[in-house]
Amino acid sequence: MTRLLTHGQNTATTVARVIIGIVFVAHGWQKFSDYGIAAVGASFEKMGVPAPHAAAWFSGIAELAGGVLLIVGVAIPVVAVVLIVDMLGAIFTAHSEQGLIGGYELPLALIAGLVAVGLANQGPLAADTHVLKRFAKGDAR
Numbered sequence: 001m002t003r004l005l006t007h008g009q010n011t012a013t014t015v016a017r018v019i020i021g022i023v024f025v026a027h028g029w030q031k032f033s034d035y036g037i038a039a040v041g042a043s044f045e046k047m048g049v050p051a052p053h054a055a056a057w058f059s060g061i062a063e064l065a066g067g068v069l070l071i072v073g074v075a076i077p078v079v080a081v082v083l084i085v086d087m088l089g090a091i092f093t094a095h096s097e098q099g100l101i102g103g104y105e106l107p108l109a110l111i112a113g114l115v116a117v118g119l120a121n122q123g124p125l126a127a128d129t130h131v132l133k134r135f136a137k138g139d140a141r
Helices: 002-035 037-047 052-072 076-098 100-119 127-136
Strands: none
Touching (some): 052 076
């Protein structure tokens, strides 16, 4: 029973990690390809985001690269923290005035998913599992 439970938890974590990663890749890609990072910076400036152009680059790179890293399963706890910071910025600068529904529910849900995935054992379908196993054995070639 324990093995079945572990397999189910690993599968659930992988599914959640990949879905959250896809959402972040889509949003990061949108900032670069659909809008353009300069337009995102201008939009951030209108919203009163501090250092709007740097924030646009940070959010675009964090979402695109972070999403890819989530999908592959690399540095999940670190990626989760970076993306949580990104989502907190989105909540407090872009979505808070709109309230929960139609406002900050997506960033809040993503934060919840990132906390869960960031703290979970990633299982065999994450690159980190295999890399860390090699380091634990002392084979860090």
